[in-house]
Amino acid sequence: MPKPDSRPGQLNVDINPKLLFLAKVAARYKDQSLSKFLENAVKAALTPATILNDEPNVTDPTGPKQDTPLFLEALWHDDELTRLYNVAVTDLRLLAPKQRELFVYISHELIKQDKKVTLQNFVGCFDTSKDGE
Numbered sequence: 001m002p003k004p005d006s007r008p009g010q011l012n013v014d015i016n017p018k019l020l021f022l023a024k025v026a027a028r029y030k031d032q033s034l035s036k037f038l039e040n041a042v043k044a045a046l047t048p049a050t051i052l053n054d055e056p057n058v059t060d061p062t063g064p065k066q067d068t069p070l071f072l073e074a075l076w077h078d079d080e081l082t083r084l085y086n087v088a089v090t091d092l093r094l095l096a097p098k099q100r101e102l103f104v105y106i107s108h109e110l111i112k113q114d115k116k117v118t119l120q121n122f123v124g125c126f127d128t129s130k131d132g133e
Contacts, residue, residue: 018076025087026071028094085122 015023027037044050072094075086087094088103095103106125107117115121 019070021076021083022070022072024096025075025094028096029072029091079123081123081126082119085119 023037023041024034027034030037032040072090075083075090077083077086084095084099084103088100092100092103106122110117110121110125113125115125
């Protein structure tokens, strides 16, 4: 009789960049690894109540269901630096360690130049430092 596979399952999947970003932020918020967070999300999605829930939209009972806003969805932006800034000003602890170092470094550079740490100055300072000027 074959032994059951004791190795954890592996999944290689392409995921929408916005969902991946929000999952990483949410995992850090919950102080979990991304894989643990995703595993828990899949478990929650597989409950009978979730799978069988096809209640109509309460504002328009005949219309399609509306998507529920995602956790911290407002932090998403197509531009990576804007996302970094948005997360940092929301809660610095939600950044990955290297992202946090970069944000603190650029913020200190702006303060040395007597500039406010705004999105425009943050992106401008990053672009300048990247060019080596």
